[in-house]
Every structure is written in C-alpha cells, then in structure tokens.
Amino acid sequence: MGNDFSSRAHDALNNPQLRRNFRRAMDGLMSKRAVQFADRDDWAALRARGAAIKARALARLPDLLEEFEQKARANGIIVHWAETTADANSIVLGILTDHGAKRVIKGKSMVSEEMHLNAHLEAHGITAVESDLGEYIIQLAGEAPSHIVMPCIHKNKGEIARLFTDNIAGQPYTEDVDALTAAARKVLRREFAQADAGLSGVNFLVAETGSLVLIENEGNGRLSTTLPPLHIAVTGIEKLVEKLDDVAPLLALLPRSATGQPITTYVNMITSPRKAGEKDGPRQVHLVLLDNGRSRVYADLQLRDTLRCIRCGACMNHCPVYARVGGHTYGSVYPGPIGKILTPQLAGLDCAGDLPHASTLCNACVEVCPVQIPIADILVRLRTEAAQPSQAPGVKGAGSNASMVENAVWKGWQAMNASPAVYAAATRSLAVIGNLIPAAAPLLRQWTSVRSKPKFAGKTLHQLARDKGYDNE
Amino acid sequence: MSDARTAILARLRAAPKATVPDLPEWTGPVFADRLERFRIMLEAVHGEVHVIAADQWRPHLRLILSSKDVGRVMAPPELAVDWPDVVAYDRPAEALKDQLVDGIDAAITTACGAIAETGTVVLRPDADQPRLMSLLPPIHVVLLKLSDMADNMAGLMAAQDWAGTMPTNLLLISGPSKTADIEQTLAYGVHGPKELIVLVLS
Ligand code: SF4
Numbered sequence: 272m273g274n275d276f277s278s279r280a281h282d283a284l285n286n287p288q289l290r291r292n293f294r295r296a297m298d299g300l301m302s303k304r305a306v307q308f309a310d311r312d313d314w315a316a317l318r319a320r321g322a323a324i325k326a327r328a329l330a331r332l333p334d335l336l337e338e339f340e341q342k343a344r345a346n347g348i349i350v351h352w353a354e355t356t357a358d359a360n361s362i363v364l365g366i367l368t369d370h371g372a373k374r375v376i377k378g379k380s381m382v383s384e385e386m387h388l389n390a391h392l393e394a395h396g397i398t399a400v401e402s403d404l405g406e407y408i409i410q411l412a413g414e415a416p417s418h419i420v421m422p423c424i425h426k427n428k429g430e431i432a433r434l435f436t437d438n439i440a441g442q443p444y445t446e447d448v449d450a451l452t453a454a455a456r457k458v459l460r461r462e463f464a465q466a467d468a469g470l471s472g473v474n475f476l477v478a479e480t481g482s483l484v485l486i487e488n489e490g491n492g493r494l495s496t497t498l499p500p501l502h503i504a505v506t507g508i509e510k511l512v513e514k515l516d517d518v519a520p521l522l523a524l525l526p527r528s529a530t531g532q533p534i535t536t537y538v539n540m541i542t543s544p545r546k547a548g549e550k551d552g553p554r555q556v557h558l559v560l561l562d563n564g565r566s567r568v569y570a571d572l573q574l575r576d577t578l579r580c581i582r583c584g585a586c587m588n589h590c591p592v593y594a595r596v597g598g599h600t601y602g603s604v605y606p607g608p609i610g611k612i613l614t615p616q617l618a619g620l621d622c623a624g625d626l627p628h629a630s631t632l633c634n635a636c637v638e639v640c641p642v643q644i645p646i647a648d649i650l651v652r653l654r655t656e657a658a659q660p661s662q663a664p665g666v667k668g669a670g671s672n673a674s675m676v677e678n679a680v681w682k683g684w685q686a687m688n689a690s691p692a693v694y695a696a697a698t699r700s701l702a703v704i705g706n707l708i709p710a711a712a713p714l715l716r717q718w719t720s721v722r723s724k725p726k727f728a729g730k731t732l733h734q735l736a737r738d739k740g741y742d743n744e
Numbered sequence: 745m746s747d748a749r750t751a752i753l754a755r756l757r758a759a760p761k762a763t764v765p766d767l768p769e770w771t772g773p774v775f776a777d778r779l780e781r782f783r784i785m786l787e788a789v790h791g792e793v794h795v796i797a798a799d800q801w802r803p804h805l806r807l808i809l810s811s812k813d814v815g816r817v818m819a820p821p822e823l824a825v826d827w828p829d830v831v832a833y834d835r836p837a838e839a840l841k842d843q844l845v846d847g848i849d850a851a852i853t854t855a856c857g858a859i860a861e862t863g864t865v866v867l868r869p870d871a872d873q874p875r876l877m878s879l880l881p882p883i884h885v886v887l888l889k890l891s892d893m894a895d896n897m898a899g900l901m902a903a904q905d906w907a908g909t910m911p912t913n914l915l916l917i918s919g920p921s922k923t924a925d926i927e928q929t930l931a932y933g934v935h936g937p938k939e940l941i942v943l944v945l946s
Contacts, residue, residue, distance in 0.1 A: 405925035490936025538916035
C-alpha cells in the first residue's frame with residue numbers, strides 16, 4: 272500500500288473484493304437508517320435538539336468538565352487528565368502496573384485506537400484482548416478498524432472463517448455465522464474470567480450525575496466494565512453533556528443513525544465502583560480524559576463544531592468516496608468524512624493535509640449527520656488553511672500546502688481581472704496560443720492528468736460580442 | 745497529571761466564547777397501546793414477551809423454564825421462584841465466578857421500569873440482584889410490572905427521577921445480546937444472554 276491517500280485509493284479501487292464488501296455493507300446501512308428516520312419532521316426536530324445539546328455542552332465545556340469531575344470523584348471514580356496520547360498511555364500503564372495487572376480485556380474504544388494503546392501495553396508485557404467481535408477479528412488479522420462502528424466491515428465470512436481456523440485451536444473451517452460467533456464467545460468467556468482489568472471507551476459523560484454512558488449490542492462492554500476487579504475508561508474531553516435528560520434524545524439519534532436500530536441492546540450507565548455490600552462490579556473505576564489536540568480545535572469557533580460528533584458513522588455510510596475506497600485508505604484511526612475533518616486537526620495539516628481533498632463536497636454527510644456538523648464547510652476551511660493560513664490559532668500545520676507558484680498564479684489572476692487592458696490582452700493572446708500549450712506543460716500537468724485540456728475558442732467573448740455589434744458597454 | 749488538568753482547562757477557558765444555544769422543543773412519542781408497542785419492539789429483536797396476571801407468574805415461569813430445558817436457575821430468594829434447582833447470588837462474584845460463567849442456565853431478575861417506544865426494560869442491579877445476573881447466564885427472565893412501563897425514555901427518566909437517584913449501575917436492556925459484525929448477519933448470544941424473556945405482570 273502506498274503512503275498517501277491517492278495511492279492507497281488507487282489500490283483500493285482495484286480491489287474488487289473490497290469494493291463488493293463495502294458496497295453491500297453501505298447499501299444495507301443506508302436503507303436501515305432511512306427506515307428509522309422516515310418522518311422528516313420528527314427527524315428535523317430531533318436532530319435540531321441533538322445538535323443544540325452538543326453545542327450547549329461545548330459552549331460550557333470547561334465548566335462541565337469541572338462539574339463532572341467533582342461529581343465523579345464524589346461517587347468514587349478516579350479521574351485523570353492527559354494532554355497527549357503518550358500521556359494517556361502512561362497513565363493507563365501506571366494504573367495497570369499498580370494493580371499488577373497482566374491481562375486486559377477491552378470493550379470497543381476508538382480513543383484507545385487513537386492512543387495505539389494495545390501496542391503500548393504489549394511493549395510493556397501486558398496483553399490486551401479485544402472482546403467486541405469485530406475488534407477481535409481484526410486483532411487476529413493484525414489490522415486496524417476500517418469503520419468506527421463496524422470495525423471489520425471490510426472482511427467477508429470466508430476471510431473470517433480462515434482467520435478463526437488459523438488462530439483458534441481446534442476450530443474447524445466454517446462460514447456459518449452462528450458457529451463463528453459461538454467460537455468467539457467461548458474463547459472470550461475465558462479471557463473475561465481471567466482478565467485483571469477491563470478497558471472501555473465512553474459514549475457520553477453526564478456532568479449532572481458524574482455518570483459514564485456506554486452503548487453496545489454484544490454485552491462485551493458490560494462484561495469488560497463489570498467482571499474484572501478494575502475498570503479503566505478512556506475518552507475525549509468532548510464527550511460531556513450537561514444533564515441526564517440530554518441522553519434520551521442523543522440515544523434516539525445515535526443507534527438509529529449508526530446501524531438503523533431503534534436502540535442498542537444495552538445502555539450501560541456507570542456512576543460508581545462497587546459499593547460496600549454490592550456483590551459485583553469493579554472495585555476501582557478510573558476515567559482518563561484525553562485532550563490530544565481537542566482543546567486546540569476548540570479554540571476556533573467554526574472548527575469547534577467538529578467536537579459535536581457522537582461517532583455514529585452515518586457520514587461514512589453515506590459517503591460516495593468512503594464506500595468506494597474503504598476505511599483503511601484514509602490511513603488514520605477515524606476514516607470517512609468525520610476523519611477528513613478530525614484527523615488533520617488532531618495530527619496537523621502537515622501530516623494529514625491530503626484528507627480534506629478526499630471529498631467531492633457532495634454534502635451527503637452533512638445531510639445525515641445527527642448533530643448537524645457542517646462537514647463540507649469545515650473541509651473547505653481546512654483546504655484554505657493548508658494553502659493560505661488565517662490568523663486563527665486553531666489549525667496545526669496550517670500553511671503546509673502553501674505554494675509560491677500557486678500564490679503567484681493567483682496574484683497574477685487577481686491583477687489581470689482588476690485591469691481591463693491586461694485582461695483583454697491576456698485573453699486575446701490565449702485565444703491565439705492557448706491551443707499550442709501542451710497538456711503536459713509544467714503547471715498544467717497535474718490538473719490534466721485526470722481531465723482533458725479544454726479547447727480555446729479562436730476569439731474571446733469580447734471579440735465575439737463586438738462582431739455581433741455590441742459596444743463595450 | 746494535575747498539570748495537564750490545569751493546562752487543558754486554561755486553554756478551554758481562553759478560547760472564544762460561543763453563545764449557549766437554547767434547546768429546541770422536542771418530546772418523545774406516546775402510544776395509545778403501550779404494551780402492544782413494547783411487545784412489537786421487543787419481539788422484533790428476538791425478545792419474548794408474556795403478559796400474565798400478577799398472581800400467576802410462578803406457575804407460568806415454571807412452564808417456560810421446563811420448555812427450555814433449564815437446569816439450574818439463579819434468583820433472589822425473596823422472589824420465591826418455584827423450581828427444583830434455584831441458587832441465590834449470595835456471595836461476592838469472586839466466590840461465585842466459575843458458577844456464574846458456566847454453571848447457571850437462567851437468571852430471574854426484576855425490572856424497575858420499561859420503555860414502550862424501544863421495547864426496553866430498565867434494571868437497577870443491587871446487592872440482591874447483582875449486575876452479572878442479567879449478563880452471564882444464557883437465559884435472562886425479567887419480571888416487569890405493567891404499571892412501570894412508560895411511553896419513552898425521557899418520560900421514564902422524569903417519572904423515576906433518575907438524575908437524583910443514579911445507582912452504581914443503571915441498565916437499559918432491549919433484547920438478547922447480539923452482533924452483526926460478520927457481514928451484517930445477526931447472531932444472538934455473542935457475549936450476554938441468548939434469550940431475553942419478559943414477564944409483564946398485569
Ligand atoms: S460527523 Fe456526524 S455523521 Fe459523522 S460520525 Fe460524527 S455525528 Fe456521526
């Protein structure tokens with residue numbers, strides 16, 4: 272695979288199996304979601320509420336973080352703050368080491384992917400086993416998730432059957448989904464029973480009550496947060512909501528947008544570790560709040576909207592680019608439209624500056640986003656920031672795509688259009704020599720590599736108008 | 745890491761202030777026949793719903809358990825479940841782990857509420873009915889009073905003052921454990937119960 276978006280996209284587009292897997296999955300997800308939001312008025316009212324809840328929470332974010340921390344502490348949850356993923360990794364490692372933990376069972380967590388936590392733990396002699404079926408499958412395959420909700424969506428059952436036969440002792444080759452699921456259940460039950468700690472993400476943090484809200488279908492998230500003696504949750508600082516009441520409309524949006532389910536099988540609200548007299552649940556609950564660039568995104572009022580995201584994945588399910596190239600092509604933890612705006616802001620435009628260009632600006636993502644993130648506007652803003660940085664402090668790596676030649680061309684274009692005499696001279700000479708310039712000329716080469724060079728008319732529009740008898744005015 | 749805390753909060757406070765928007769009006773749906781909606785939604789995700797007169801649930805439960813080839817049942821003693829082999833969750837999980845992971849065929853718990861809109865039962869696990877009961881055994885039977893059913897989540901939250909009374913763990917359960925991670929094909933019982941049976945006591 273190449274190491275930029277376009278060469279990886281090229282590889283993906285030439286992989287018919289991958290394209291079939293994604294096309295099928297995306298078509299299914301889009302039609303399931305459409306059924307859930309068939310009533311346009313309900314949808315409009317609900318998403319306006321969802322967007323406002325997240326916008327309110329962001330407007331009050333520092334206050335809510337403090338309120339949450341105070342409540343959570345009072346309930347017995349230990350709260351940690353991490354500036355970077357490296358800090359978050361060492362906090363998690365420190366907690367595990369303090370407890371002598373050697374085996375960690377993980378519920379699904381995109382923030383732990385962002386931290387590359389498994390590799391960090393592995394390097395320090397701690398085994399982390401993914402327990403979400405999709406995550407378990409890609410961990411066996413040694414791959415990264417290709418979708419934020421359905422991590423192994425790029426694999427078909429034949430590929431999964433082979434993985435299981437190769438990796439699970441005594442597992443015969445079968446493509447029967449129930450049998451594959453039962454095999455994973457058996458292996459992972461043992462892991463759950465032996466784990467020294469459970470690790471999870473969080474969907475919402477409720478400031479009012481200091482609660483962690485986690486949603487899932489499998490029960491592995493509940494197991495990870497209930498069975499082992501220690502629970503560590505990792506999440507971004509943007510997951511706050513003000514009130515428990517806010518959770519109801521957000522839950523009416525998230526699973527329906529994600530998978531077309533009215534609700535997930537489990538909504539798990541955790542407010543404290545095991546209390547005296549209770550018979551199960553972890554004895555300690557830790558929460559790591561990760562910044563990793565989010566506070567920088569927050570500093571720009573337009574870009575701040577990125578932080579409303581509730582990670583439903585609807586934008587990728589509806590993205591014509593994502594459906595064709597798949598999640599790995601983005602080369603980042605968060606693929607699809609949300610990844611195109613989030614990754615360059617977290618990692619920097621100098622590292623991921625090609626991502627905002629991986630879009631046709633068709634607006635499909637904006638139409639389905641349950642919290643109304645203006646993804647297309649943010650894409651355009653990021654493209655601009657890469658070429659012509661604004662004064663705003665928000666964008667890391669701004670100006671990394673600035674080109675002296677491009678700037679000179681635009682300056683020339685500006686000067687030409689500002690002066691009638693220069694404009695007339697320039698267009699007249701292009702009418703004469705335009706067709707003589709080869710398509711592969713230095714400044715044109717890249718543009719014409721995927722487009723035909725237009726033919727110049729022999730006469731300019733002004734000349735044609737004058738021939739017809741129009742005056743200058 | 746309190747340095748990180750101070751630095752992160754300082755950056756957030758230094759950022760430009762946005763106006764705090766008002767929340768636009770939104771209310772959850774209501775249903776002429778709550779029970780019917782509840783049944784439709786829960787059955788659609790493979791849950792079983794039985795509506796029984798409040799004083800008849802014990803014999804009915806016995807019939808259900810017999811039909812499912814259940815051996816050992818876990819239930820809180822105060823429910824007085826009528827079954828030959830009933831054990832209680834009477835010790836901390838550590839002392840019961842093996843049995844919980846692999847030795848119980850069905851667990852019986854009560855629900856404190858239900859949501860018709862989504863076919864959801866709400867549990868507040870406590871010392872008598874701990875969290876793992878609704879998670880580890882392959883069959884989970886829930887006793888629910890019809891009068892505890894609300895139209896929607898927002899309504900139930902308000903009626904029961906969840907915000908003022910959050911327990912260690914509050915659970916919303918809508919069907920048996922499931923996954924669609926392999927080619928979007930639904931499979932049940934991936935980690936939690938394969939069957940969720942709700943006895944609605946009218
Ligand atoms: S950007 Fe919107 S549609 Fe995309 S994952 Fe986030 S909330 Fe969902």
